[in-house]
Amino acid sequence: MIDPHPDLTTPVIWGLGWFWLAVFLMNTGWAFLRWRYRACGASGAAEDSARRRSSVRSVLFWGFYAVLLLAIAALHFAMAGRPSEFWFRLPEAFKDTVDELLSNPVAYFVLWIAAFGVPVCFPAWVAKPTVGWCALNAALVFLGLSLTDWDFRQIVGKPDNVPIVGMLFLVGFFTWLYFHRATDNDRRLAEGRPLREQENNDEVLVWPDLVYIELICMVALTALLIVWGIALKAPLEEPASPVRTPNPSKAPWYFLGLQELLVYFDPWLAGVVFPALIIVGLMAIPYLDFNQKGNGYYTFQQRKFAVVMFMFGFVVLWVSMIGLGTFLRGPNWNFFGIYERWDVHKLEVLDNVNLSEYFYLHSPDWLPWAGPLPQAPPEASTAARLGYILAREAPGIVLLFLYFGLLPPILAATVFRTFYLRMGFVRYVVFIVLLLLMALLPIKMILRWAFNLKYIVAIPEWFFNI
Amino acid sequence: MSLRDYIRNSQVWRSVFRHPAPKDRRNRAVVILTNLILHLHPVTIKQQAIALSYTWCMGGITFFLFIVETITGVLLMFYYRPTLEWAYQDMLALRDAVSFGILREIHRWAGHAMVITVMLHMYRVFLTGSYKPPREFNWVIGVLLLVLTFLLSFTGYLLPWDQLAIWAITVGSNMARATPFLGHEGPGFQLLNVGGFDLITSTSDARFVLLGARSVGEETLNRFYILHCVGIPLIAAFLMGVHFWRVRKDGGISQPL
């Protein structure tokens, strides 16, 4: 019998062969650069000899790694005709383990936080070229191996998803580049040397120095687009039908972060208020950041808070959620592992509880308020009804009041004392409200995962749920 | 006299370019000053300001992709009719009847790429602190451009009129129903009523304005088509003009003070 979802076929193995060959070429280039660098370092100074020996070791290591990659590529080309016997693939046990351990939003989110935390805590280490290169190789090896899985290929190889894979690599690369240049500058600042941006900084003529860069860039991009256009066909599905809803129905990829928010917040927040606040918040950044340092050069130490905040928003709340929505959300908006078959019948028990229900129904009996939810009798007047609703939602309302009303002054007196003094009242209020709103996203997500919390304030009568 | 010099010195050539070839310092300055497109640039610039590892070239690439989109988009308009009857048919024809046709592909991939590069551009502008004085307002213009880029892509997403298209737009626009006060399922819409009549209903709320109907249909297609091909590009092009002008007026690409 022919497997309708084969993990490996002859064309796939061929393609992977080319993939490994490309990784081999990259690493050969890298090993060569290491070797050249070693030659440069050979200035004869005594202290250089230890460094030289270690760089010889590194050249050997990367050379060996490159040869290994070449062997892997050769194996693919040699065995492409016999997919059933091809053994260089991910073991099922590994795939199952990954799916089991990682196929939930919590693990995914934690992984991204970790990936974000490493450069923030160890910028100088991450900034090393070797570390960046190792990370790139790890990502490529993971991608290459995972591509031997049918389900992984389905989701990653979808024409509209290919750019997103590219985006993940680009964001990773540029984040590394940032830390690389910022650490360099931070070191220069500490030693009182001029910044990298201030060295070799002659005034040059735009023609040719800039115009040629632009020309080369345009030619390269045109070539890239043509190759991309030939290699990947633009998707065209069945003709539109207003009655047949596809499962899952996904928004365009750049809005998937917002669609993910819909899991945790009502549409008026996730779809309207938060997007509007993101836009307003972005626009407000230049007027809130009073730190005059770090204008026009890369630095981390001089503006740690700003960079950490922005990176958290951009990488963890925006890019990672796009990745989640694209690759891990399947039918019925269920969460699927990267190697898991998209099963329409997968059931996930959703038993979410409102804060008011926790407060009244789930409190131990000896607490005075334990009991049924306050509910207006049918003949109650509008005002009385209002009273009952407010009483029912009081716990959430009080919490939100504490969060937005009490936290800002406390923070202003403690952690954000200098902020408050330098910003003044109005700017501080705008800043802290935006910050607290941003923090509300991960907070609500964590509450959902940890306590199945549905709404903090739930007033469906007015379409007002938070 | 070589052919090249002959052409360069001909009356026709000189009437177009108004100066000799940009081979010496003077003419390399003149070429920037006298050419409409090149004069977006200054004549000279700091070496580190144009270092690839500094700007990542992302703003320029975004602009280039916008131009690619404009050209391929106009070409696509020749083949595409925004009606329920034809939209999908024209897509099929583009796919099946044109040999070696990659027009639609280039338009789509360059569109995706533009969304990615504009985000990366914003990322680098933040990381170099280039939004700080005196460039605050250009950052604001930039945020508007970011939103417009999303909207360009969003409105274009509908035009193929396949399942992917209408359901993505349906999902993306459903939330407008819940706009506070202005959506017919949003908090507070009941407050907008006159003498007991709700002003905000499913045929007058924010979503209706967006779609031109109660669900994604022919009116939506028409609306999105015009926004995608005329409205948003015009606004975006205007704002890009302002953006580039401000880059120059604010002192060129940012540098340590």
Ligand code: HEM
């Ligand atoms: C369609 C979208 C956009 C285009 C075509 C565009 C284009 C450009 C170009 C060509 C530059 C020159 C320097 C460079 O390439 O980095 C630039 C600079 C700048 N852009 Fe944009 N941009 C766009 C969107 C944005 C966005 C979304 C932001 C921020 C939210 C932004 C903020 C800035 C700022 C502040 C500068 C000055 C940077 C400096 O002096 O170093 N732009 N833009």
